[in-house]
Amino acid sequence: MELRMGSPAPPIKVENWLRGEPVTNFKPGKVYLVEFWATWCGPCVTAMPHLVELQEKHADSGFEIIGVAAGERAATADEARTKVDAWLTEKFSNLNYRIAFDYTGEMNKLWMDPSSSIGIPTSFVVDRDGHIAFIGHPAELDDVLPKVLNGSWRSSYEAKAADAKRIARNQSIARERSLTRPIYAKLRPAMQDEDWTAALLAIEEGLAVMPDSFHFRQIHADLLLHKLRDIK
Known part of the structure; x- marks a missing residue:
């Protein structure tokens, strides 16, 4: 099934939560950013300090970030998980958002593949009603996120045009x-x-x-x- 703006958000099916409490479902009234990333991805790492800022800035508006490490390169799941955990400890010891880990490919099947997303980082913004509001690059979030939070984004021509272009x-x-x-x-x-x-x-x-x-x-x-x- 195609995943695009307005689609119900898929579930979060991961193997482990490396940082923060597990998210079992998207709570109504909250806005979530599901961010696909990897330690080897330069643009992903570059975006992380800004994601920290966004989490801090919008926390009082019911905003939560979930980083999903679903493309780590290692021979086994244990090696990949250990690698991500050690990297986070070294590089982002005070990270203020959740990090989930998946080596099975399930998250890519649920999110990346149905949305025709190519490469990482890829940001999925889930609106307060549990539907996809935005799919794209985290560099676009400064413009998009405030409009999602105030409820004006999904009904706008700008949003529809951006999704069609993507x-x-x-x-x-x-x-x-x-x-x-x-x-x-x-x-x-x-x-x-x-x-x-x-x-x-x-x-x-x-x-x-x-x-x-x-x-x-x-x-x-x-x-x-x-x-x-x-x-x-």
Whole structure:
């Protein structure tokens, strides 16, 4: 089922709560920010001090942040959980919002995938009636959050236009990735093995499906001008 502005918020299904008390459901009358992030994600880490400020600023308005670490890179769930916990202790020992941990992929299936969200950080704002008010980048929250809190956001043209633009952009990215994924599956090993002929075949296959790709054109030119110049 598609998840967009106005949709009922999915449940929070996580393995552990690393910071703060567990949230079992979204309480009516409160606004929640569900923030998908990871320790390896530079923009996620950059956004965290501002999230701390937002939590402090709007706490009296019934606002709560839930950070969801659902994309940590580690061999096992235990390793990932320990890594996140240690990182939080070192970097944000006085964090003022909840942190949930999920290694199963369930949160991504419930939130990220149905909303066509591409990459992190991704912010989901849940309105006071338990419905999605906003999906996007945390950098946009300064403008959006006060309007959600005062009840003017979801009915505005600005909100509807922003959601439509987000969906179109993310669907375009998803389509592009579906086209480039098989190309890179051939190109990367060929480049690593310095098999320039195979690499050229792969990149020309890519240009056939995406002729306007600047990145593919760059690689194509480099192969012809440098890698293949001595091949007769």
